[in-house]
Amino acid sequence: MAGRQKANVQKLRLGFFGKLLLLVLIGALGWQLHHLRAQVEAAEAQKTQLTAQVRSQQQSNDKLREAIDGGGTQSQMEEIARDELGLVAPGDRVFYDVSN
Structure with missing residues (x-):
């Protein structure tokens, strides 16, 4: 019976080319694992950078939201009207550059 079991068990024999192929x-x-690890590290660095950008933008948005909710001071509203809308307060002198 032991001889029968030995006969049924087949040994896998790899020749030189089989071993070379396996190697x-x-x-x-x-190499693929090394390449994937490098990609993961690059993605983590990008994630860190983007997280910092998001945090900075959120702080900027919070400041703007506070300014909007507060309505702004009179001087802030005058500055916006002057710089962005081109309005002039009564009594202000306006100088135009006509050199062009």
Whole structure:
């Protein structure tokens, strides 16, 4: 009976080319893993950078929201009217550049 079990068990024999193929496949797998690890590290660095940008933008948005909710001071409203809308307060002198 022991002889029968031995006969049914087949041994896997790899020749030189089989071993070489296995070594090449293992090397390719290792290279792929190394490449993927580099991609993960780059993605984590980008995530950190983007998180900092989001935090900065949120702070800027919070400041703007506070300014909107507060209605702004009189001087802020005058500055916006002067700079962005081109309005002039009564009694102000306006100088035009006509050199062009």
